[in-house]
Structure formats: C-alpha cells, structure tokens
Amino acid sequence: MRQNIVAGNWKLNTTLQEGVKLATELNEILASKTINCGVVVGVPSTHITEVVKAVDAGKIGVAAQNCADQESGAYTGEISAAMVKSTGAGHVILGHSERREYYGETNATLKVKTDLALANGLTPIFCIGEVLEEREAEKQNEVVKSQIEEALFHLSADEFAKIVIAYEPVWAIGTGKVASPEQAQEIHAYIRSVIADKYSAEVADNTSILYGGSCKPGNAKELFANPDVDGGLIGGASLKAEDFYGIIAAF
Numbered sequence: 001m002r003q004n005i006v007a008g009n010w011k012l013n014t015t016l017q018e019g020v021k022l023a024t025e026l027n028e029i030l031a032s033k034t035i036n037c038g039v040v041v042g043v044p045s046t047h048i049t050e051v052v053k054a055v056d057a058g059k060i061g062v063a064a065q066n067c068a069d070q071e072s073g074a075y076t077g078e079i080s081a082a083m084v085k086s087t088g089a090g091h092v093i094l095g096h097s098e099r100r101e102y103y104g105e106t107n108a109t110l111k112v113k114t115d116l117a118l119a120n121g122l123t124p125i126f127c128i129g130e131v132l133e134e135r136e137a138e139k140q141n142e143v144v145k146s147q148i149e150e151a152l153f154h155l156s157a158d159e160f161a162k163i164v165i166a167y168e169p170v171w172a173i174g175t176g177k178v179a180s181p182e183q184a185q186e187i188h189a190y191i192r193s194v195i196a197d198k199y200s201a202e203v204a205d206n207t208s209i210l211y212g213g214s215c216k217p218g219n220a221k222e223l224f225a226n227p228d229v230d231g232g233l234i235g236g237a238s239l240k241a242e243d244f245y246g247i248i249a250a251f
Ligand code: PEP
Pocket: 009, 168, 172, 173, 174, 175, 176, 212, 213, 214, 215, 233, 234, 235, 236, 237
C-alpha cells in the first residue's frame, strides 16, 4: 500500500542556525502529535547533518534538494548522491522545475541523477509538471508522460517502486494559484495510469504521487481527499513549522 507523504522544500532559504531552529520547532510540534503520514524536510545540503541530529528519525526524514549527475571527480561545487547519503539524508528531490528552468536540467540529466540516487540508497522525490502555456494548450498529460518516460521508464519495476512522484504544475509553484482538487485528481489518476501501463497496476497502486504548488493549511485537506493525491511537496508553507504542521495534520 502506498504511503501518504508531506515533504517540505526549503529551497535557498535559512542559514544553518535558522534551519536547525525550524527543524527543532517542527520536531517539537510533532513530538506530541499522532502523525498519519510520512514527513520529510528538503533542506539545503549544508544543513542536512545538523537537521538529521535535530529531529526524531522515526517521524521526520531529511532530503537533499539535488545531487550531482556524476559519481565523483573534478566537478567543482557539486554534491554527489554518495555524499548526500553519507550525511544521513534518506531522500533527494530531483527534477524540480526551478532546477529544470534555471540550471538547464533535462530529462536525460535527471535519468542519470535518478540512477545515482537509487544506487546510493536514496529515495528520489521526482518532480514533473507542465508550464502555463502547456496547460492552456491542454498538453499537460503529454508533458508529464514524456517527463516520466524519458527520465524514469528505463528503471526496472523493483527500482521504480522506490520512486516518489511529485506532480507540480509550474504555474502553481510559489504563485498562490493552486490546482483545483478536480485538476489535481484528474492528472494524478492519469500519471498513475501511465505507470500502470508501463509496469503493472500493482506498481502504480503502490506509487506515492504528491501534489505541489501553493499547497497551504487551508487547501491541503481538499487536495489530499482525492484518491490519487497521496500528499504534497510544499515550498513556502514549509518554512513555518506551524504552517507545515497544518498541512501534515490534513491527514
Ligand atoms: C515547490 O517549490 O515545490 C512548491 C510547491 O512551492 P510552493 O508550495 O511555494 O508553491
């Protein structure tokens, strides 16, 4: 059975001290609560080791927001999947639209990153989603299909079973515009059908598909109520422990 997951993406925010404070606050809130979903925080790579120490690993997993497309060597400034794993992170966010747009990441690059993440025991939270013009042209299904096909469908069924998908319509990220529950359900069901066609209904049923894009405590419940929406990838609202908890509490 697939897991419901609420994952935060802190992006390029917080100093180390601020990040440890935020993680500690979240940990304190969750300590006294019953949590009905997996919780992950995607933090800057400089923070991972300290955030791992600050949280209860039984309740909060830690993710990197990227990893290199090379194993090791002369790649100044890069952080490999093995390095990420050695910090104590269990997940890595891959293919976020900001990385695709600002750092030129392609499905081909992401294929390599996914392989390296899996080879190093990390769970990829793999982001897909269309831009506004593609949605307006009703091309969202073909966009997400090709993103999955080109970056992930070389994986065996056993490997694919380790992937978490995050559907993030680019027009909804950080814009305050959220996909309607109907729009989210429709495309999540489509994504699941694409996975079922490639692998099997069982693999598709077991894949967690998260929604991302201006998800907040006020709209999380109606989004997560959909049968094919298995949680969220949360940007802005993950930067305040109370807001992030408000989304976690939607399950
Ligand atoms: C994101 O960046 O993954 C995201 C969903 O951002 P926000 O929640 O701020 O729209």
